[in-house]
Amino acid sequence: MITARGLTKVYGSIRAVDDLTFDVVPGAVTGFLGPNGAGKSTTMRMIVGLDRPTAGTATVGGRPYAALPAPLREVGALLDAGAMHPGRTGRAHLRIAAHTHGIASSRVDEVLDQVGLAHAGRRRIRGYSLGMRQRLGIAAALLGDPQVLLFDEPVNGLDLDGVRWIRSLLRGFADEGRTVLVSSHLMSEVQLVADRVVVIGDGRLVADSTVAELLGRAGGPRVRVRTPRPDDLIRHLPAHALAERTGTDELEVAGIGPADVGDLAHAVGVPVHHLSEVEQSLEHAYLALTGQQVDPVPEGLAR
Numbered sequence: 207m208i209t210a211r212g213l214t215k216v217y218g219s220i221r222a223v224d225d226l227t228f229d230v231v232p233g234a235v236t237g238f239l240g241p242n243g244a245g246k247s248t249t250m251r252m253i254v255g256l257d258r259p260t261a262g263t264a265t266v267g268g269r270p271y272a273a274l275p276a277p278l279r280e281v282g283a284l285l286d287a288g289a290m291h292p293g294r295t296g297r298a299h300l301r302i303a304a305h306t307h308g309i310a311s312s313r314v315d316e317v318l319d320q321v322g323l324a325h326a327g328r329r330r331i332r333g334y335s336l337g338m339r340q341r342l343g344i345a346a347a348l349l350g351d352p353q354v355l356l357f358d359e360p361v362n363g364l365d366l367d368g369v370r371w372i373r374s375l376l377r378g379f380a381d382e383g384r385t386v387l388v389s390s391h392l393m394s395e396v397q398l399v400a401d402r403v404v405v406i407g408d409g410r411l412v413a414d415s416t417v418a419e420l421l422g423r424a425g426g427p428r429v430r431v432r433t434p435r436p437d438d439l440i441r442h443l444p445a446h447a448l449a450e451r452t453g454t455d456e457l458e459v460a461g462i463g464p465a466d467v468g469d470l471a472h473a474v475g476v477p478v479h480h481l482s483e484v485e486q487s488l489e490h491a492y493l494a495l496t497g498q499q500v501d502p503v504p505e506g507l508a509r
Contacts, residue, residue: 207232207385208253208354212262215248215409222248224409225262230387230402232353235380237400237417238389239488245409246389247285250358253387254283266354278307282347283356287339287363292332296323296342299331303346317345322371336363344375354385361395373399393488405492412495420495421486428490429459429467432480439467442474458484 208230215223223245230236238246251257253264255271266274266281274280290299300314318327321341326334334342340363347355355376361369376399380386390396396403403420405413413420433439436457440449447461459467464483471478484490 207267208356208387209265209268210249210253210262211264213249213252213259213264214261215245215252215257216260222409223252223259226406226409226411227262228404228411228414230385230404232385233380233383234401235376235386235388235399237393237396237403237488238387238406239393239396239403239492240391240406240412242391244391244406246391246406247358248409249406250283250285250356250387250389253356254281254285256285276307276350278303278309278352279350280352281354281356282350282352283358284340284343284347284360285356285358287336287343290331290339290342292330294331295328296331296334296338296345297327299342300327300346300349303349307350309350313349313351317348320348321345337365337368340364341368344372352384355379355387357386357388359390360388361390361392369395393492397488403488405488405495407492412492417488420488420491423491423495428484428486429462429464430480430482430484431457431459431467431471431478433457433471433476433478435476438474439471439476442470442476455479460490 210226210228213223213226226249240246248257252259253266253271271277271281297314297318300317301311304311304314318324321344323338323341323345326338331339340360344360360372364372376386376388388396397417400417402416403413431439432455434455436451436455439457443449443459444462447459450458452458464481468478468481
């Protein structure tokens with residue numbers, strides 16, 4: 207179990223993480239969500255002892271990461287797939303990690319096979335693609351067969367098969383009763399695998415709940431409408447309805463159902479070429495809860 211209590215990190219005048227309190231429980235995939243720059247990576251770095259909190263605590267199994275007697279056997283983390291010596295082979299990278307943690311070298315071949323890199327283990331890392339480096343980083347995280355996994359943006363650089371494989375891996379670990387925390391700004395991707403979500407924005411906690419609870423809190427249906435006269439339809443929407451232009455002739459309307467939108471369009475003489483209810487998403491739930499846009503933060507300001 208991962209526990210954060212009042213976790214805070216301040217860099218000069220920037221409050222990257224602001225009084226975060228949450229738990230990551232065993233037996234579930236917990237998605238750690240928020241836009242770029244929300245403070246997700248900084249929080250995960252504090253959990254594994256790479257950054258010192260300004261205030262508050264982060265523990266794994268009731269102890270700070272630095273106090274764990276065999277960290278790699280208890281926590282597997284992928285925070286930066288680029289943090290590897292490019293001149294080493296993938297196999298050598300894992301053998302060094304195994305040796306320093308008292309893990310049998312036979313485990314190296316097992317995890318290389320598990321992540322689909324058995325054919326590339328003797329190649330230099332400098333020749334690996336981004337997706338291959340991601341897989342090697344995941345192999346290193348799995349090396350000690352840990353009970354806790356922390357992955358920061360694990361699908362970066364992976365192709366479609368790799369993304370599906372990651373979903374299966376995370377789901378399988380959670381089903382075995384292990385603790386899984388996976389961060390992403392791709393909320394739609396995490397929605398496919400997560401049981402619970404911790405959502406943050408500007409370093410502060412926005413939501414800590416099951417996926418179903420969060421979607422329920424977003425409130426009301428969303429309706430996709432395609433019409434050659436979107437502005438006319440918007441002008442006649444009731445005050446409690448919100449409309450978002452998603453294309454030249456397309457809207458998404460929140461706050462009223464598809465039947466109401468269709469009846470309204472008919473009553474005011476606006477032609478409708480398509481009308482459907484939109485499946486609720488974590489991204490829309492986030493926007494509904496915070497009123498913010500999920501926009502990337504400029505690179506120089508990313509936290």
